[in-house]
Amino acid sequence: xxxxxxxxxxRANIHVDGSRTAGGAAGNPVxxxxxxxxxxxxxxxxxxxxxxxxxxxxxxxxLVELIVRPREAAQETREARA
Numbered sequence: 001x002x003x004x005x006x007x008x009x010x011r012a013n014i015h016v017d018g019s020r021t022a023g024g025a026a027g028n029p030v031x032x033x034x035x036x037x038x039x040x041x042x043x044x045x046x047x048x049x050x051x052x053x054x055x056x057x058x059x060x061x062x063l064v065e066l067i068v069r070p071r072e073a074a075q076e077t078r079e080a081r082a
Contacts, residue, residue, distance in 0.1 A: 005055035006030070008038035012049040015042035030058060 010016070027043035033050050039061055040048060 003055065004057070005037065006039045006058055006061050007036040007052060007055050008033045008050045009053045009061070010038070010040035010042070010044070010048040011051045012040075012042075012044075012047055014047065015040050015044050015049075 027045060029040055029043040031038050031040065033048075037058070038048075038050060039058065
């Protein structure tokens with residue numbers, strides 16, 4: 001493994017949306033993909049859509065999930081109402 005940094009994030013809608021409503025990962029949110037650390041917010045074991053990301057520590061990535069993702073969801077809700 002190249003480093004302790006996460007290099008992939010799962011962008012599967014069911015995993016991203018599911019993690020928002022379920023309140024966290026069902027399984028281990030960290031796995032290995034293409035020889036590097038990968039993060040799935042739902043902690044799912046299958047059906048991933050991996051996207052290469054700027055290498056980031058797991059703690060920083062979790063902060064993004066906690067702060068940025070809820071804001072994006074709120075914005076989508078406001079736009080849908082308009």
